Amino acid sequence: MDALAARPAPATGGRGVTPRPARGFVLGKFMPPHNGHVFLCDFGRAYCERLTILVCSLPDDPIPGRLRHEWMQALFPDCDVRWCEEDLPQEPADHPDFWAIWKDVVHRYGGAPDVVFASESYGLRLAQEVGARFAPVDPDRIAVPMSGTAVRENPFACWDALPAPVRPWFVKRLCLFGPESTGKSTLAARLADRFGTISVPEYGRTYTEMFGGEVGVEDLHHIVAGHRAAVAAASRQARRILIEDTDPVLTSVWCEMLTGRRDPALDAFDQLADHYLLLDVRAPWTDDGTRYFPDLADRQRFLSLCIEALERRGASWTLIEGADWAAREAQAVAAALAAFPGLAEISPPPPRP
Structure with missing residues (x-):
């Protein structure tokens, strides 16, 4: 309570x-x-x-x-x-x-x-x-x-005057989006630190680490349910913006990559984030033993499907590109400030010791 x-x-x-x-x-x-x-x-x-x-x-x-x-x-x-x-x-x-x-x-x-x-x-x-x-x-x-x-x-400027049950109405959602090994999880954590909020981890990884990497359409539906529940829970604790490491729209892209077809139920998801940061595939691939589609051609196809999914839904998004991690982070911060101007008025929290 x-x-x-x-x-x-x-x-x-x-x-x-x-x-x-x-x-x-x-x-x-x-x-x-x-x-x-x-x-x-x-x-x-x-x-x-x-x-x-x-x-x-x-x-x-x-x-x-x-x-x-x-x-x-x-x-x-x-x-x-x-x-x-x-x-x-x-x-x-x-x-x-x-x-x-x-x-x-x-x-x-x-x-x-x-x-x-x-x-x-x-x-x-x-x-x-x-x-x-x-x-x-x-x-x-x-x-x-x-x-x-x-x-x-200006709800961002008045944030501390909002009781917890009210805050989810005003929370803005920023989603890290794109193929494997493009820095989504690392960047989500860094953006959460930068803006003094929290991030929702990739529920697909949580799910596959528990139940194994063989994923079917039914599993993808469970992953979507878990992600939606995590967003609902985190929205009460987020400050101004909530950073999401992937979302159900990306799960629909995963479905197409894994099965070769689109799933109507996943395609029907319409609770879009307020803005997406689409990470391109020019960052170097890192194999952690759990990732899919290391081949560059597959990664480029994955990226193309991501763009199609965002455009088909009329989502607001920014492409984050380049091979330099620091430059990608700087682009992401600039894109977040452009998407949510009220954030610029909030001083960044002090760095963690």
Whole structure:
């Protein structure tokens, strides 16, 4: 469970402390939830006995309301987290009965709260409308200077303000792609170090080291399932970008190289990485005893199939070429910065000792 979700419930007072109100209410878009929202809701949890959190969404919101509701449920499992997807007025000027409409919303989703919590000025009027007390929470953004707008405009710069369940939505995926012995695994590790994130190792190697090198189509399907699971798990721990050492698209190329035909199920994979680095075959071949297709003609055919697979899917990709490993790494870093401009604003982590 995420550390935020696992934190203990707030203490329930002591001598000389006024009894806590029974019911509190918070509403918001939480688009996305950030640490300012966490502070707001934790304030409410500590202030009252039972907190209702209402996630409001509209059909054209850039982040689906259902997902935001799931995030808030994960972050606040001890609260009553509701979801309102009604098309409601957003400002008093939008409808003459604006406050009456929202009063009804509060009563339908939150009952009759004793306290309304908000960081915005609307909270006072809303509390008055529903007959509740108003508790302002960090209205000047001193405790947590963050906003949903800032996150949406530059999520990389706001990364540390994003709770773990939210981060996978904003993670960008960079995939190392190409034939055997082109430096994918080494480069994946170096890029992960350079950008202070983690890399997903090649699941095909994990699989064949466990079960042997004779691989059929069914094995390739298991490899794809393992890779997808690894990406889902790693996305919660990645910082800004996730480096992938191969992906299911490359597995489909492997299928064609090994069997001489394409597999419809593998070809149907459409969860593409945000950018691919295609490594050419001019790097020297290294035989580690497990690699396939050492012949240069086979390697060139493999590379051609890689290009076809990326082009057929409309993927974004950059060719990394040359025989010099340092030059290839420099090309890869430059390509990553070009594909994800927000990375350029983030200082690289200090080198590991």
